[in-house]
Amino acid sequence: MLASTNTCAHEGVEGYLVRVEASVSTGLPQLTFVGLPDTAVREGRERVRSAIRATTPDFPRGRGLVNLSPASRRKAGSAFDLSIAIALLTAAGLSETEQVRGTAFLGELGLDGQVRAVNGALPAALCASRRGLERLVLPRANAAEAALAGGLAVYGVDSLGETLSLLRSGFKAAPVVVDAEALLAERAGTNSDLVDVHGQQSARRALEIAAAGRHHMLMSGPPGAGKTMLARRLPGLLPALSVAEAMEITTVHSVAGVAGGALVTERPFRAPHHAVSGPGLVGGGGPSIRPGEISLSHRGVLFLDELPEFSPAVLNQLRQPLEEAELTICRAAGSVTFPAGFLLVAAMNPCPCGFKGCTGRECRCSDQQLRRYRNRISGPLLDRIDLHVHVPRISFAEMDPGKSPEDSASVRQRVERAARRRSLREQSRLPFSRSAEELLGKASEAMNLSARSTRSLQAVSSTIADLADESEVSCAHLSEALQYRPLDDEQL
Ligand SMILES: [Zn+2]
Incomplete structure (x- = not known):
């Protein structure tokens, strides 16, 4: 007899539907998979066979044939197991054909019939919902995440046996329901607050501008100045996440297997070590292409401490994502x-x-050592960084224990207002006043600025004016923006 089920796979962050067809006939006891399965799916043959035997002793000894389509798509991973097992059991007359129709199954099987958690539950659920399926059955650990998709009933199971019972009962159990809006509203918040940062006025201001205008930033300063502490506070200054943004982040984290089975409610902060490999930073590696640190920090902050220690070849790969906010990996x-x-x-x-x-x-460094150190960071990368800020070490005398620094929530209010102002107008940048326009001309001539650097200066000035709630860039805004240009060697 022939039977079929649905499952979903993902390529990047896009889910797609996979149809599983199975037939069981008399003959030699064997199980054959067709439809371009990779090693993991072939290994699945053993898992599926063993899990079925552990669950239903009635399964006929015969020839089982499984076909996964579309054949043109590369199918990696173990998440097809549950769907394959249900297709075989249905073909053997041991499951409910009516209930299987309209349902997608996802999950890896253990040899004992347990259903194990998989990566990519959210993109799979979004795909199943989009394709009009009514139900999704998947590992219990993935159910809350999949339920975020909405538009279909999600059931979490622990074993193949439980899946069969669910089908036999006609889905009598209550599906998992998750309210993404409520989850975002009750988020715990971060414990990295600007209220803990004394002094550092210039770096604090640069963080606010970075958050308001989404400007990339480079901090330069001696060890112990608090550069990491400052960077950690940036996600908390960015506008609060919308449900759509939280879903985007969760989808990427889900594919990488780091979503933790729930909605990601905080903006990510990722700080890869300088020994990180190219695939670790930008993604790739393995038969199923994984997102790298740059994608895991999507809609959040990527912190690269000790920038000159990173491999120049690895840093070079940041150029496309810095421009386009996405990265295409070709294999x-x-x-x-x-x-x-x-x-x-x-x-x-x-x-x-x-x-x-x-x-x-x-400082005991020679000019040559200094030059070699700076040259490790390529010009094109530095060009894409709008804000350059010096972070000095603060002495105890400069800390004023009597005065509490401004907290992150107050700064975030200004950032959100500035971001809203920008989103409400057509142009991304504010116009320059006539005198500011003249000053810009003089400055770019005196500093020999490239077209890109001039655009960057305009963008930062406009963000500063937005933060000040003004509708035009003045000389004062531009003068402040000029302070964040890269420093010359003499100025350091
Ligand atoms: Zn030195």
Whole structure:
């Protein structure tokens, strides 16, 4: 007899429907898979066979044939197991054909028939919902995440046996329901607040501008100045997440297997070590292409500490995502696109020893060492960073214990207002006043600015004017923006 089921796979963050056809006939006891299955699916043959035997002793000894379609799509992973097992059991007359119709199944099987959690539950559920399926049955650990998709009934199961019972009962159990809006409203919030940062006025201001205008930022300063502490506070300054943004982040994290089975309610902060590999940073690796750190920090912050220590070849791969907010990874098997709309915050010491420009400490680096250190960061990458800020070490005398610094929530209010102002007008940038226009001309001539640098200066000035609630960029706004241009060697 012939039977078929539905399951969903994902390529990048896009889910697609896979149809599983199975037939069981008399003959030699064997199980054959067709439809371009990769190693993991072939290994699935053993898991499916063993799980069926452990669940139903009645399964006929005969020839089982399984076909996965469309054949043109590459099918990786173990998430097809449950769907294959249900197709075989239905073909053998051991499951309810009526209930299987309109249902998608997803999950890896253990040899004992247990159903194990898989990656990519949310994109799979979104696809099943979009394709008009009524129900999705998947591992219990993935159910809350899949239920975020909405538009179909989601059931979590622990075993193949439980799945059969659910089908026999005609889905009498209550489906899992999740309210994404409520989850976002009750989010715990981060414990990294600007209220803990004393002094550092210039870096605090740069963080506010970075958050308001989505400008990438580079902090330069000696070890112990608090660059990491400052960077960690940036996600908390960005506008609160909308449901759509939280779903986007959760989808990427789901595919990477780091979503934790629920809606991601905080903007990501990722800080990969400088020894990170190319695939680790931008994605790739393995038969199923995984998102890298740049995609895991989508709609949040990517922090690269000790920027000159990263491999120049690895840093070079940041150029496309910095421009386009997404990255396409090409492999022989096809190409996959992941979102990568991150805010870059980089940090570096001013020189190899770390103390150039520091009061009370002497820098012992030679000019040549200094040049070599700076040259490790390519010009094109530096060009894409709008805000350059020096972060000095703060002495105890400069901290004022009597005065509490402004907290993150107050800064975020200004950031949200500025972001709203920008979203309400047609042009992304504000017009310049006549005198500001003249100053811009003089500055770009005196500083020999490239077209890209001039655009960056205009964008930062416009963000500063937005933060000040003004409808035109003035000389004061532009002058402040000029402070965030890259520093010359002498100024450090
Ligand atoms: Zn030095």
